[in-house]
Each structure stands twice: as structure tokens, then as C-alpha cells.
Amino acid sequence: MLDVEGSREAEVELDDLLDLFENAPCGYISASPDGRIKRANKTFASWLGTSSEKIVGRRFIDFLTMPGKIYFETHFAPLITMQGVFNEVALDLVKADGSRLPSLVNAVARREDSGDIEFIRITIFNATDRRRYEQELLEARAAAQRAAEELKELNATLEERVALAVQEKTAAESALHQAQKIEALGHLTGGVAHDFNNMLAVVIGGLNMAQRRIARGNVEDVPKLLAAAMDGATRAATLTQRLLAFSRQQPLSPEPVDANKLVANMAEILNSTLGEIIDKETVLAAGLWRTKADANQLENSVLNLAVNARDAMPEGGKLTIETANTHIDEAYASQNDMTPGQYVMIAVTDTGTGMPPDIIKKAIDPFFTTKPVGKGTGLGLSQVFGFAKQSGGHFKIYSEVGQGTTMKIYLPRDYGTEEVNERVRNDSLPHSVGSELILLVEDDASVREVHTRMLEELGYGVLAVENPLAALEQLERRADITLLFTDIVMAPMNGRKLADQARINRPNLPVVFTTGYTRNAVVHNGVLDPGVIFLQKPTTLGELARKIREAIDQQL
The missing domain is CATH 3.30.450.20 (PAS domain)
Structure with a gap:
């Protein structure tokens, strides 16, 4: 048994x-x-x-x-x-x-x-997931490298501009004024280093941990680590864009804008951003003039002001967005570095804590903030100020302690007859139609590799070269090239000269320009040249897909 x-x-x-x-x-x-x-x-x-x-x-x-x-x-x-x-x-x-x-x-x-x-x-x-995570890791590392290189370039040009400004004022300003300028420079560069190092800590730390997890075969939390690294890289890219906005060096694409429609169309995003404890009201002027501005940047500026107003009302309050036609006389214009004339005004008013005069004077300084640590970068109002000035307008703050604050954006009236385009949010991801071949010109090997992979992901054939001379050779050999996608800052010729040379024999060749920072190649007086399709580095797959499709479809 x-x-x-x-x-x-x-x-x-x-x-x-x-x-x-x-x-x-x-x-x-x-x-x-x-x-x-x-x-x-x-x-x-x-x-x-x-x-x-x-x-x-x-x-x-x-x-x-x-x-x-x-x-x-x-x-x-x-x-x-x-x-x-x-x-x-x-x-x-x-x-x-x-x-x-x-x-x-x-x-x-x-x-x-x-x-x-x-x-x-x-x-x-x-090892299917491991291969995919390894590819995502390479792409994230390339994004972090691009962000770090952009910061180096930005720091170099920023220091040159600040140094030039200090030299011009030396003979006319007192020793005290000179000391204040030096202090401001230290605050600016210290702010850049502090914020960017924090973002790089997230990027490098996340990628390092993801790398170690993959090496051990433990890939469970790798997507979270990669997402954190990508978020850090995205915030670093946003930081460079805000600094360019403050220094009035961001490329703008102005178009006729109906400020009433723009504000009205922001209702949904404002409701989700401001929350329920804020009472929201819009006062839109009848017969409002048109202005000419970069609609995306104007929308970002209004949103920045609304967020700033929300933070001034932690216990709730009322936020009012108002539009009006305004005439600026010579007296007001001379006091505020403006040109006399007619302007469209957008004002954001809150019933918050208000600001004393000494804080108002510093409010637009880069990295200046009265918010708790981790609650703000101190670049929001700087970006709005830079955008308004670069657009030929002005930014003004009125505030009283205990009463609230009004922040006003003034933009010049547009007298043109061009119709206002309806703004439609586009989150599509258009792919290649048929056998379309992109000629990619990029002198940075890492960026060239990532852009190649992104274009292939969208279904395009890609012919990637590292300099303009090689690109011209390919254009002579290959009649099947659909579009030229080129960096701007290159040797021995920049991307704009390459495009001009290419269009001698291919006058209808679609071109998309891209760069992290440029002056005078496709941007003059802060405004994109007419007809230029421009993609700011770093870019997302969606932004790349829409720009490439836009350029190709324009020639059909």
C-alpha cells in the first residue's frame, strides 16, 4: 500500500x-x-x-x-x-x-x-522588449546630448550679448550701476546652471538606471525611467526656448490674429489649467482691431499670465481676461520704449495678493520668482516680456498689495487685408504617402542618426549626408528626392545657401529648415522669412511629421 x-x-x-x-x-x-x-x-x-x-x-x-x-x-x-x-x-x-x-x-x-x-x-x-528598450534608450540619450549642446551654444551667445551690453554702459553708468549689472549676470547664469543641472540630473539618472535594469534583464520599470528622462530633456528644451524668448532671439512666424477668437478658443485649456476655485471671466471688445503676431507664442503668453494669476490666488479668486483697442500717445510711448500709435491690448487681471513696487521692477528679470522652491522657474513673465518686445509691442504690470494685479500685452494694430486663419489644434501624425525620399543634411552625427530613425518611423525613405557639398552631389544624381530637410548652421555654407543652390535646378523642391539657434539665415529682425518652413530643435515626432507633410503638400 x-x-x-x-x-x-x-x-x-x-x-x-x-x-x-x-x-x-x-x-x-x-x-x-x-x-x-x-x-x-x-x-x-x-x-x-x-x-x-x-x-x-x-x-x-x-x-x-x-x-x-x-x-x-x-x-x-x-x-x-x-x-x-x-x-x-x-x-x-x-x-x-x-x-x-x-x-x-x-x-x-x-x-x-x-x-x-x-x-x-x-x-x-x-529579448524583444529588451531590444526595444535599448533603442529607446539610445534615442533618449541622443535627446539629452542635443539639449546639453544647445545649452553650451546658448550660454556662449548669451554671455557675449550681456558682455557687450555691460561694455556699452561702462562709460555712462556709475560704479553702483555697474555692480548691479554684474550681480544680475551672476544671477542669470547661476539660474541657468541650477535649473539645467536639475533637469540633467533627471535625464542622466533616469537613463543610467534604465541602462542598469536592461543589463540585468529587469525591464519592468524601464518605461517609467525613460519617461522621466524624456520629461527632463523636454523641460530643458523649454528652458532654452524661454531664454531665447527673453533675449528676443526666438524665430517668430507672425500672421494676422483676431485676439478675441484666440482668447475664446483658449476656454478649454484655461478651465483645465486654472481649476474650479478660480472664477473666470472674459471681456472681449466689440470691433477689436486685428494684430499681427505669432499666434502660438501669443497663446503661450496669455496662458503664462493666467497661470501666474492663478498662483497669486491660492485660496481662490477671480481672473478676468480683457481685450481692447488702445491708442498710445508720444508721452506714454517715450516712457515705455514704444512707438506711438494704435495697439491691440490683452489684459489679465487677478484678485490675488498683489505686488509691492520693488517686486514689480524685478518681475520680468530671468529666474526671479517669489514662489516656493520647485513651484516656478522665474522665466514665465520674462518670456512674455521678450515676446511682446520682439513683436513690436510692450508688456506692462500694474499691481497693488492686497488688491490684485493686471498684466497687459500691447501688440501693434495690423492694417493689412490678409484674412485671419482659423486656428485648429493639430495633433495628427501624418505619414509618408507612397515612395517619398527625404534628403537629410545634418553635420552632427547623433542628431543625424535620430532624425533618420524618426523619418523612417514615418514611412519616408531617407538619404542622410553630413554636409551641404555632399547634399548637392546627391541632388545632381537623384531626381527622385522629394524634399530637402536641412540644418542651418553648417560649413562651408549654411542651410539657407544650400537651399538656394539646390533650387537653381530644382525650383519647386520643398525645403524644411531646422536648428537650435540661428540668426539672419532664415530669420531677420526676429521674424521668419516669407515662405520658410522652420522646425525648432529639439523636436517631437509629431512636430516633425506635420512640418514635413506641410512642405510636401504645398508643392502638390
Whole structure:
């Protein structure tokens, strides 16, 4: 009786072991010394899209790609014979439908007392997710590198402009004034270093941890780490754009704007941003004049002012957005560095805590903020001021402690007859239509590689070169090039001169320009040249897709 019970227990245990073998989360293979497979579990067979019976009798090498077969025969087959083991070998398997399965392979040989190989155990892990995470990691690292390089370029040009301003004022200003300027420069560069180092800490730390997780095969939280790194890189890119806005060097694309419609269309985003404790009101002037401005930047400026007003009312309050026609006389214009004339005014008023005069004077200084640490960069009002001035207008703050604050943007009236375009939010991701070939010109190898991958993701064929001379050679050889996508700051000619040269023989060639910072190539007096399609670095896949599609469709 005891023997029967023991036999049943042994059968149950054997069934459990067999179930574990067949349904393990990895592939198991047992092979004879000549490499013929004697047994394969269901997991491995399902990965290959076949059955275990069709695998038995074949060799493991039969399921590898051609490069994998050569590599296996020359490196790992001898390794098994000599050492009896190899670990963590990356090989691509060919599935029954012809597609590839990235894998990590481990093998160990069991030997008889004589030393001859009795059988070989092979363990296979599905590395599809690991390959994808590795690619995402490379792209995130490239984005971080671009952001770091942009900061270096921005710091260099920013210091040059500040140094020039200090030199011009030296003879006329007192020693005290000079000391204040030096202090302001220290505050600015210190603010840049502080904020950017914090963002790089998130980027580098997230990528480092993701790299270590992938190396260990633990990829569960890798998407979160990559998302955090991407967020840090995005915030760093936003920081450089705000600094360019304050210094009035951002490229603007002005167009006729109906400020009433723009404010009305912002209702949804304002409601979600400001929350329920803020009572919102809009007072839109009848017969409001048109202005000419960059609509995206104007919308960002109004949103910045609304967020600033919300933060001044932590316990709730009322926010009013008002539009009006305004005439600026010579007296007011001379006091505020403006040109006399007619302006469209957009005002944002809150019933918050208000500001004393000394705070109002500093409010537009870069990195100046009265908010708690981590609650603001001190660049919001600086960006609004820079945008208003670069657009030929003005920005003014009126405030009383305990009463609230009004912030006004003045933009010149537009007397043109061009129609106002309806603003439609576009979050689409248009892909290539047919066999469209993009000529990519970029002198930075990392950026060139990332942009190539992004364009290929959108379905375009890509011909990537590192300089304008190589691009001109390709344009002479290839009549099937659909569009020129070029960086601007390059040697021996910039992107604008390259485009002009290319259009001598291809006058209808669509061109998209891109750069992190440029002066006078496609931007003059802070405004994009007419007809120029420009993409600011760094860019998202959606922004790239829409700009490329826009340029191609314009020529159809």
C-alpha cells in the first residue's frame, strides 16, 4: 500500500516538473552532442510559431539567421566543446513565418565520466522588449546630448550679448550701476546652471538606471525611467526656448490674429489649467482691431499670465481676461520704449495678493520668482516680456498689495487685408504617402542618426549626408528626392545657401529648415522669412511629421 502511494506521489511530482518544463517563461531545448534537438518545450515552439514535434530532430543552428549561423559555428560551438558552457549570447531566431525573434541564449553541456558530452541543455529568453528598450534608450540619450549642446551654444551667445551690453554702459553708468549689472549676470547664469543641472540630473539618472535594469534583464520599470528622462530633456528644451524668448532671439512666424477668437478658443485649456476655485471671466471688445503676431507664442503668453494669476490666488479668486483697442500717445510711448500709435491690448487681471513696487521692477528679470522652491522657474513673465518686445509691442504690470494685479500685452494694430486663419489644434501624425525620399543634411552625427530613425518611423525613405557639398552631389544624381530637410548652421555654407543652390535646378523642391539657434539665415529682425518652413530643435515626432507633410503638400 505504501509503495502504491509513493508511486502516485512520484507521478504527481513528475507531472508538475513536466508542466514546469513545457510552460516555463523561457524556451528549453535538450540536444545531443551533434546538435540534434531531442526535446523542446511548448514555450519555445509557440515563440517560433510551430510545434515541438517539428523542432525535434533539427539542429538549433537551423533556426538562426545566416549571420547568426556563422557566428554560432565559429564562436559558440567550439566554446561548448572546450568549456562546456556559454551565457547571455544575443542571437536572432527565424520564426515559421519568416520574421525574426530577438533572443538571449545560454547553453551548458553535461558530460559522461569519460569526459565525452552526453547532452546539451539550451535555455532561450525572449529579448524583444529588451531590444526595444535599448533603442529607446539610445534615442533618449541622443535627446539629452542635443539639449546639453544647445545649452553650451546658448550660454556662449548669451554671455557675449550681456558682455557687450555691460561694455556699452561702462562709460555712462556709475560704479553702483555697474555692480548691479554684474550681480544680475551672476544671477542669470547661476539660474541657468541650477535649473539645467536639475533637469540633467533627471535625464542622466533616469537613463543610467534604465541602462542598469536592461543589463540585468529587469525591464519592468524601464518605461517609467525613460519617461522621466524624456520629461527632463523636454523641460530643458523649454528652458532654452524661454531664454531665447527673453533675449528676443526666438524665430517668430507672425500672421494676422483676431485676439478675441484666440482668447475664446483658449476656454478649454484655461478651465483645465486654472481649476474650479478660480472664477473666470472674459471681456472681449466689440470691433477689436486685428494684430499681427505669432499666434502660438501669443497663446503661450496669455496662458503664462493666467497661470501666474492663478498662483497669486491660492485660496481662490477671480481672473478676468480683457481685450481692447488702445491708442498710445508720444508721452506714454517715450516712457515705455514704444512707438506711438494704435495697439491691440490683452489684459489679465487677478484678485490675488498683489505686488509691492520693488517686486514689480524685478518681475520680468530671468529666474526671479517669489514662489516656493520647485513651484516656478522665474522665466514665465520674462518670456512674455521678450515676446511682446520682439513683436513690436510692450508688456506692462500694474499691481497693488492686497488688491490684485493686471498684466497687459500691447501688440501693434495690423492694417493689412490678409484674412485671419482659423486656428485648429493639430495633433495628427501624418505619414509618408507612397515612395517619398527625404534628403537629410545634418553635420552632427547623433542628431543625424535620430532624425533618420524618426523619418523612417514615418514611412519616408531617407538619404542622410553630413554636409551641404555632399547634399548637392546627391541632388545632381537623384531626381527622385522629394524634399530637402536641412540644418542651418553648417560649413562651408549654411542651410539657407544650400537651399538656394539646390533650387537653381530644382525650383519647386520643398525645403524644411531646422536648428537650435540661428540668426539672419532664415530669420531677420526676429521674424521668419516669407515662405520658410522652420522646425525648432529639439523636436517631437509629431512636430516633425506635420512640418514635413506641410512642405510636401504645398508643392502638390
